[in-house]
Amino acid sequence: MSAQTAGGAAAGTARTGPKIIVTAVLVVVAAYFLVPIYWVIVAASKSSEELFTTNGFWFGQHFRLFSNLADVFSYDGHIFIRWFANSVLYAGVGAVLATYFAAAAGYAMAKYDFRGRNAVYAAVLGGVLVPGTATALPLFLLFSQIGLANTYLAVLLPSLVSPFGLFLCRIYAASTVDTALMESARIDGAGELRIFHVIALRSLTPALVTVFLFQLVSIWNNYFLPLIMLSDAKLFPITLGLNNWRSQVDRLPEFYQLTTGGVLVSVIPLAIAMIVLQRFWRGGLTEGAVKG
Known part of the structure; x- marks a missing residue:
């Protein structure tokens, strides 16, 4: 591998690292806002009994x-x-x-x-x-x-x-x-x-x-x-x-x-x-x- 190719690979790795971090942060923030909405949708699809007897993050029977x-x-x-x-x-x-x-x-x-x-x-x-x-x-x-x-x-x-x-x-x-x-x-x-x-x-x-x-x-x-x-x-x-x-x-x-x-x-x-x-x-x- 030439020095130029190695330098390009290192630069690409350096650019990829921050992108992964930013993407991970955005995923966490999106989950923070979307999970409550998902829970409301799931809860609205259950009966009163199933709200307390089933998994809160999954649908009932x-x-x-x-x-x-x-x-x-x-x-x-x-x-x-x-x-x-x-x-x-x-x-x-x-x-x-x-x-x-x-x-x-x-x-x-x-x-x-x-x-x-x-x-x-x-x-x-x-x-x-x-x-x-x-x-x-x-x-x-x-x-x-x-x-x-x-x-x-x-x-x-x-x-x-x-x-x-x-x-x-x-x-x-x-x-x-x-x-x-x-x-x-x-x-x-x-x-x-x-x-x-x-x-x-x-x-x-x-x-x-x-x-x-x-x-x-x-x-x-x-x-x-x-x-x-x-x-x-x-x-x-x-x-x-x-x-x-x-x-x-x-x-x-x-x-x-x-x-x-x-x-x-x-x-x-x-x-x-x-x-x-x-x-x-x-x-x-x-x-x-x-x-x-």
Whole structure:
């Protein structure tokens, strides 16, 4: 074997080592996230008895997934469908409006110079440091005084504010929205709102997708705020409804399979949103990557 061949083999081995390590780490991380989902699928396919008498990571003797899901959707006058629709309303409308408001505010702070801009931005950043649980009780007292407690708006209105989304949109707008292009649009007679909707929003697409997904997951998984605000079961989101079922398993064991089946259904919308929207991230990351 020549010295050149030996050197090439050594270089190939040196490059292969880090790849194996990175691949192994990614496999472990993927397993960390996928194993709980696999367990939920397996658990949702069993009866209440099989949940405790069979291997937790393998299916039981009878595959009951579809019958369990039918029980989930039909129980108590189809109340689960109502909870699911409520979560879609809270998370869908809340995430869309929160993303739009964050984009508008972040764009304005990045591209317009006005008095008090830095003070407003500092106040918004301070909101990132305040946990949602700390503001839930004051919000409940406020909403009770104005008659909004135990309504859809009690959960929806607090979801419209995203300090993190504003922060991200401001940083992204400052680096991607071309000021010269904005000036050209003004010279052509375009108004500020049209510039924002036509030019800025297109440039902010990757940031908007990120904010939307963060808000969607946050609102969909929110438990404490609905717990404080709502007392009518018909207004419950899916998280509060499933916890209501789980609290009854000691008295009625059949709620085990209802809860596991409901958990499986609750994961599906988030998985679909992630799969559908990830292409916008790839598109944003490759912008400007064309060789000159």
